[in-house]
Amino acid sequence: VTVTEPGPGPRVVVPFDATRPKTRLAPVLDTDERDAFARAMLRDVLAAVDTLDDATVDVVSTAPLDRDGGPGSDLAPRSAPESRATVTVDDRSLDAVVDDAIAETVGTGTAQGPLVVVMADLALVTPTALSRLLAPDADVVLAPGRGVGTNALVVRTPGFRTDFHGTSYLDHRRAARDVGTVEAVDSFRLATDVDEPADLVEAFVHGGPATTAWLTERFELAVADEEGRVTLVRQ
């Protein structure tokens, strides 16, 4: 009998704030809408992550999620009955969650895949964008986000620690250089997290199927002014 050892596929962690998600969208979405919209984006992120070969996928949520597999459940993408993600409830800080995942995943010395972190509000993420994130063979690969954030990263070295506050892209780049090699991925889809009302336009135009379905039921595109700026307006 041949026993197949666990392959060197990536471990993907998707942190999710199930408690008070997307508070900065309060000017345009009420509390229930923010909850539902955050879950729609999570479903799109998981649908993209699920395409990665040999990946194990963990959603680390601040509160339990519904995963009955139906079309309205928190985790089921429209195109699949259920994500293969596991859900862990952990309400510690993002830094603590990710640093623990680094230690568990790349800190044991045995051959294993990298740790990948993908934020749950990357509504524009696609399998191709994730492939580009995983392509560089650097110790740390960063996907910069708007506003000097870090929207996704790949860690292949146990010495790296995270600090997601403020100018995290610059801080992570410095920290990565201290412990190994670092590369950045130039991706609009990975750079666009959906935090503020202005970001909803990007989600509407470029987002995954769950995100765009949710938005198109409520909003439509409008040209806002003479300069041609584009915004979303309620139907």
Next chain:
Amino acid sequence: VTVTEPGPGPRVVVPFDATRPKTRLAPVLDTDERDAFARAMLRDVLAAVDTLDDATVDVVSTAPLDRDGGPGSDLAPRSAPESRATVTVDDRSLDAVVDDAIAETVGTGTAQGPLVVVMADLALVTPTALSRLLAPDADVVLAPGRGVGTNALVVRTPGFRTDFHGTSYLDHRRAARDVGTVEAVDSFRLATDVDEPADLVEAFVHGGPATTAWLTERFELAVADEEGRVTLVRQ
């Protein structure tokens, strides 16, 4: 004697508003600063464009530019004495300028390179990002910008016409499908045009050398609030 015919290199057009550039930055930059900052971004764009093999580069400006080659001239990147760009003064609309360039470049039936349009405020553009723009072999390649704009494009078919107002990325994608094949390039660097005060953070962190030199003489990064949002503040 062997006469080398003009190669099939791309013709790159960089439209530039030399008259009233970057008016939406008025909340943070005065008129003289907007003029100088727009020219710093233009120099970075030209430095990137100048790396393309066999390219001819035309700046189409609404007013004459200083091109004496010194470090303070409008066109000279810091790293080179002078851009090889030619400057044409043309104060018509962006659509008219680009449509004429399409007709001149890919409309004559002879073998020639594509027409490439790169906006002058793509302060984050790099040679690598431009190579990715030129890589797909589609009739039209689009680089979507924030807010459903079009920040760069490649045209290989004479049937395509532009419409840069409003939701131009969607409009250009539709128009391209009517006349041929279309692809989009997923690039944060190409998606980030510098139009509004919030965009200055991206230019400060990820911009080319002329842009970042200009900004770092006047601004510094600051974490704006408890949520960790990052902004620029005057020194």
